[in-house]
Amino acid sequence: MSRDLVTVEQAAELLHLHPKTVLRYIRDGRLAATRVGKSYRIARARLDAFAGVASEQSEAAPGVRATCIVDIPDVCVEAAQRLATFLQAAATARPAGTSPLHLQTAFDPLARSMKVVVIASPSEVAELLEMLQVQMSYRV
Structure with missing residues (x-):
């Protein structure tokens, strides 16, 4: 699996939280995730933003589409x-x-x-x- 999408378990490990806490954050709308089958995938950039970590990827120039x-x-x-x-x-x-x-x-x-x-x-x-x-x- 790509390193840009993480599972709930991987997110919990990175945030030092219990997986049920991460699921609650997702269900409450506090953490954006996408449902894939019966599980969730979380974009690494969104997880970093949720955790308040500066992204290591440099964003393209403003206005670039x-x-x-x-x-x-x-x-x-x-x-x-x-x-x-x-x-x-x-x-x-x-x-x-x-x-x-x-x-x-x-x-x-x-x-x-x-x-x-x-x-x-x-x-x-x-x-x-x-x-x-x-x-x-x-x-x-």
């Missing part, structure tokens, strides 16, 4: 709807004060393919793509 188009082949209607819902939830679960993020999904039933368009800061695009990759790893 990245556009990414992802093509997901061989996907059924139900899977496309689940992915679109997951991505919208991940995009809206961002902390207040972050730069705007634009997310658009489109499904072509004849080609059985889905396209995802993300426009945001490079780090936010990377974070959303990583969450998409983790979600796609659960695809059967």
Whole structure:
């Protein structure tokens, strides 16, 4: 698994807390996390911000935006709807004060393919793509 996304257990270890405490923070909305299957994944940058740790990654210059188009082949209607819902939830679960993020999904039933368009800061695009990759790893 990537070092940019951590599990609840890893977050608890890094914060020196019990995993149930981290889960409570997530459920209370104090710590942003994305649900993947039956578990949560927390972006390392959000965990660092929650803990008050300065990020070691340098952010791109202010105003820099990245556009990414992802093509997901061989996907059924139900899977496309689940992915679109997951991505919208991940995009809206961002902390207040972050730069705007634009997310658009489109499904072509004849080609059985889905396209995802993300426009945001490079780090936010990377974070959303990583969450998409983790979600796609659960695809059967």
